[in-house]
Amino acid sequence: MAPLLTPAQADELIRQDLTALPCEALPYLSALGRTLRQSLSADRDFPPFDRVTMDGIACRSSDLSLGPLTIQGLHPAGEPAPAPLQPEHCWQIMTGAVMPSDCDTIIPVEELSISGSLVTVLESAAPTPGQFIHHQASDCAADTELLTAGTVITPAHLGLAATVGAVELTVTCQPHVTILTTGDELVPPTETPLPHQLRQSNGPVLLSALANWGVNHSSTHLHLPDDLTRTTEAIESALSSSDLVLISGGISKGKKDYVRPALESLIGPPTFHGIAQRPGKPLAYWKPSSKNPPLFALPGNPNSTLTTFLRYVRPALHLLAGSPIPEPITLPLAKPLTPHPKLTLFLPATLESNGTLTVHQPQNSGDFASALSASGFIEVPSGEVEVTTAAYHPNNR
Numbered sequence: 602m603a604p605l606l607t608p609a610q611a612d613e614l615i616r617q618d619l620t621a622l623p624c625e626a627l628p629y630l631s632a633l634g635r636t637l638r639q640s641l642s643a644d645r646d647f648p649p650f651d652r653v654t655m656d657g658i659a660c661r662s663s664d665l666s667l668g669p670l671t672i673q674g675l676h677p678a679g680e681p682a683p684a685p686l687q688p689e690h691c692w693q694i695m696t697g698a699v700m701p702s703d704c705d706t707i708i709p710v711e712e713l714s715i716s717g718s719l720v721t722v723l724e725s726a727a728p729t730p731g732q733f734i735h736h737q738a739s740d741c742a743a744d745t746e747l748l749t750a751g752t753v754i755t756p757a758h759l760g761l762a763a764t765v766g767a768v769e770l771t772v773t774c775q776p777h778v779t780i781l782t783t784g785d786e787l788v789p790p791t792e793t794p795l796p797h798q799l800r801q802s803n804g805p806v807l808l809s810a811l812a813n814w815g816v817n818h819s820s821t822h823l824h825l826p827d828d829l830t831r832t833t834e835a836i837e838s839a840l841s842s843s844d845l846v847l848i849s850g851g852i853s854k855g856k857k858d859y860v861r862p863a864l865e866s867l868i869g870p871p872t873f874h875g876i877a878q879r880p881g882k883p884l885a886y887w888k889p890s891s892k893n894p895p896l897f898a899l900p901g902n903p904n905s906t907l908t909t910f911l912r913y914v915r916p917a918l919h920l921l922a923g924s925p926i927p928e929p930i931t932l933p934l935a936k937p938l939t940p941h942p943k944l945t946l947f948l949p950a951t952l953e954s955n956g957t958l959t960v961h962q963p964q965n966s967g968d969f970a971s972a973l974s975a976s977g978f979i980e981v982p983s984g985e986v987e988v989t990t991a992a993y994h995p996n997n998r
């Protein structure tokens with residue numbers, strides 16, 4: 602193995618070669634979680650008219666000192682602006698209605714005494730002219746850009762798309778991801794393993810980690826025996842049919858670790874192999890070329906596969922989607938922690954309600970149970986001095 606990189610050096614090598622996949626147009630309701638590749642602007646002023654914000658009456662403030670007002674009629678939401686208001690009259694008005702242009706004050710129904718068609722303002726009320734009016738264009742003027750390309754679409758964004766009538770959205774195509782897992786010792790989760798066997802779990806973890814990303818229907822998974830020919834054939838086929846290839850296992854120094862030899866025979870040496878980190882030290886990466894899409898060979902220990910997916914593949918998915926990579930957040934640790942002298946540590950952690958991080962120290966990279974209750978993981982660079990804060994990567998992004 603060549604000298605080990607730092608995580609930051611690996612990030613640089615991964616990030617310099619990845620660009621966004623092509624776009625497609627989708628009905629807006631199918632675009633949740635996808636990356637927007639157009640901007641969205643207000644098609645009109647918002648609100649588009651002076652909008653009433655309380656149920657009550659609309660009147661002229663100058664009429665209020667003259668005694669009870671007479672109700673001229675009802676002016677609900679969804680009606681065009683009403684006829685001119687007669688002197689000493691008012692409109693019974695509803696939230697969402699167009700503010701009549703000859704009125705200046707809204708008084709909520711709670712501050713009124715209504716008897717037949719006569720309305721008296723309660724003595725306890727002190728209406729101010731202009732109150733309870735959401736003025737036209739006060740949220741934004743027509744043509745204001747509200748969402749930029751690169752936005753990952755949330756329900757609130759779809760609400761905006763509906764509001765501005767953007768019923769078709771240009772988004773990034775989903776990547777077709779091929780997942781290959783390796784290992785003679787692994788049997789399908791549906792089978793009962795012999796004493797020397799284990800059930801295969803990294804395939805399901807990667808499939809569902811991608812599904813969390815909305816990459817549901819375009820990922821495939823194949824489990825391979827420890828066999829060079831089978832491994833080479835499966836990788837060759839994956840390279841020709843995928844936007845991204847993820848391989849788990851078979852990338853260390855074992856006699857039956859065939860992933861690197863297979864890839865070297867197909868596309869040459871990796872961009873890097875080995876990062877000074879735990880877990881995930883034997884991570885290897887082949888950058889995209891005319892012969893291959895980007896390919897990550899994730900170390901097979903379950904913690905190593907999941908952590909290297911979250912730490913390295915997830916940012917790569919952001920780049921392929923054309924969305925910005927979320928930065929980790931530096932937060933205080935519930936207890937100080939001693940770094941490793943040579944390796945960056947990734948440790949499962951839970952963000953507590955008081956804003957501190959409780960760290961779950963795994964026994965080893967095969968100890969998947971320690972991560973089960975974690976909300977994310979922390980990244981602790983190598984060093985000699987105890988640390989009291991750490992960079993936190995939440996799982997859910």
Ligand SMILES: Nc1nc2c(c(=O)[nH]1)N[C@H]1C(S)=C(S)[C@@H](COP(=O)(O)OP(=O)(O)OC[C@H]3O[C@@H](n4cnc5c(N)ncnc54)[C@H](O)[C@@H]3O)O[C@H]1N2
Binds near residue numbers: 801802804901903
């Ligand atoms: N001489 C050395 N040996 C090892 C080194 C090293 O630097 N020198 N690195 C160790 C580290 S760190 C890791 S991590 C592992 C990674 O090795 P591989 O990527 O080749 O992974 P495998 O050997 O195939 O499997 C490791 C472990 O994980 C289990 N596994 C694998 N795939 C799955 C799966 N799909 N589902 C569930 N469990 C899986 C497998 O049974 C093994 O127990 O290498 C160390 N060795």
Ligand code: MOO
Binds near residue numbers: 878879880900966
């Ligand atoms: O670094 Mo490995 O990923 O610890 O088991």
